[in-house]
Amino acid sequence: MKQLLPFIALTGLFSCSKSSTDPLTPITVVDSFTVTVSNGYGSGKYKVGDTVHVFSTAYSDNQVFDTWSGDAALLNAPDEWHSWFIMPARNVSFNGSIKSITPFTLQYEQILGRDRLKPVYSYFPPGHKGFVYLLHGTGGTAQNLVNNFEFKQLMKDLVNDGFGIIVTEAEEATTGIDANGDGKLRWLTYPVDTLNNVDFVNIRVLTDTFYNRGITNRTKLRFSVGMSNGGAYSATLSYAYKYKAAVSYCAPGGTAVASISTIPFQFCMARNDNNENVGAQGNADALSNSNTLNGRGICSKYFMNERSPLYPERFARKGDISLAKSAAVFNELRSKGYINSKNQYIGFSNALVTAFTANPASFPELLGLTPLQRLFVVEQIDLAVTDHQMYSDYNRATLRFLNRQCL
Numbered sequence: 001m002k003q004l005l006p007f008i009a010l011t012g013l014f015s016c017s018k019s020s021t022d023p024l025t026p027i028t029v030v031d032s033f034t035v036t037v038s039n040g041y042g043s044g045k046y047k048v049g050d051t052v053h054v055f056s057t058a059y060s061d062n063q064v065f066d067t068w069s070g071d072a073a074l075l076n077a078p079d080e081w082h083s084w085f086i087m088p089a090r091n092v093s094f095n096g097s098i099k100s101i102t103p104f105t106l107q108y109e110q111i112l113g114r115d116r117l118k119p120v121y122s123y124f125p126p127g128h129k130g131f132v133y134l135l136h137g138t139g140g141t142a143q144n145l146v147n148n149f150e151f152k153q154l155m156k157d158l159v160n161d162g163f164g165i166i167v168t169e170a171e172e173a174t175t176g177i178d179a180n181g182d183g184k185l186r187w188l189t190y191p192v193d194t195l196n197n198v199d200f201v202n203i204r205v206l207t208d209t210f211y212n213r214g215i216t217n218r219t220k221l222r223f224s225v226g227m228s229n230g231g232a233y234s235a236t237l238s239y240a241y242k243y244k245a246a247v248s249y250c251a252p253g254g255t256a257v258a259s260i261s262t263i264p265f266q267f268c269m270a271r272n273d274n275n276e277n278v279g280a281q282g283n284a285d286a287l288s289n290s291n292t293l294n295g296r297g298i299c300s301k302y303f304m305n306e307r308s309p310l311y312p313e314r315f316a317r318k319g320d321i322s323l324a325k326s327a328a329v330f331n332e333l334r335s336k337g338y339i340n341s342k343n344q345y346i347g348f349s350n351a352l353v354t355a356f357t358a359n360p361a362s363f364p365e366l367l368g369l370t371p372l373q374r375l376f377v378v379e380q381i382d383l384a385v386t387d388h389q390m391y392s393d394y395n396r397a398t399l400r401f402l403n404r405q406c407l
Helices: 004-016 142-147 149-160 171-175 198-213 229-241 279-295 323-335 349-358 371-385 395-404
Strands: 032-038 044-047 051-056 063-070 082-086 092-100 107-112 117-123 130-135 163-167 221-227 245-249 265-270 300-305
Touching: 032 051, 051 092, 063 149, 107 198, 117 142, 117 198, 130 149, 130 229, 142 149, 142 163, 149 163, 149 371, 149 395, 163 198, 171 198, 198 229, 221 229, 221 395, 229 245, 245 395, 265 279, 265 395, 279 300, 300 395, 349 371
Parallel strands: 032 092, 130 163, 130 221, 221 245, 245 265, 265 300
Antiparallel strands: 032 044, 051 082, 063 092, 107 117, 117 163
8 A cells, every 4th residue: 555655646636637628727819910001091809800990090191001011911902092901910011101292283274165155174295195084973163163171182193193184064053044944054975975965075175275286296195084964974975085094983874875885884883872863773783884884895994982980099090180189080070979989980970960950059060160170070971871972982993094094
């Protein structure tokens, strides 16, 4: 028995030791990792598999976003100011870079169209490779477009890439008369008639004016980019005048045009477009029209802008709202239940507009902004929600399409 005591003692010693597979030993599982964003926003801890958005810091009128570096290979679009990725099982970092561009100023003038003087804004950089007609939406004007922050970002990218710009407006916008009785002031997208449809005739007359002045010439490639009704007009205009390529934002284009056009066409849609003429059906129609073009051997691309979180500095993008004021407005909206714990805006902006209109004093931070600044806040909310607004989130995709189509 005495001989067994040492063995029993040792056995007890060994039996009390824990192996790495002992079920009582807690195993640490890391399900969250860190995102670090320099010169931008989106830093934080995220779970593996989360969709994470990163945003560049704001930049001035004489700057454009350049590119993301670091773990940029993860990004859906590493050359866009706003991009996203799926969180991997590791820490990641990104650095947003901005570059300066040569400043330019749009020239404003009135040029005689078919029936009357038309407001025209234009700029042609030296040695421009071609020019792009930018087309406003329903109820818009040339002046509205050139002052729109998102369109201004596109204009900077276009000019920096060597494109000229021409902005004018629909005849109904100039006259203020609903000529076709559809209850809206907008481009007459149909009939596609370059002799009798005044909007088509005006584009031809204005273009010829620039040719006759020697500012540009007929060897230069022509393009069009439009928003909403302007997007629908971009489809018919580019078809009528055989442009090199065209783009529509937040408009499905026309099934009839998609079945006959030979012009490469890109659709940039918004996931939660709440416009009565677009919505989920319009997004589906745009995809169908894109597939129709591709099925006919005509290059077409389709992009969907997805909902993204707001961030406290978002309202400072334009530069006339300070970072501190932007954060104060953000916190006010969050405290009133408009922004959830993940910084997602809840619903659409119309509820906020209604509540503010009914009781402005209950929103002291918003009330402290100018009317134009409040409008900008609403626009940025719409963009985060992906409602019916022109957006700059796919500017580089549009540049690639204008330059190369599907090559």
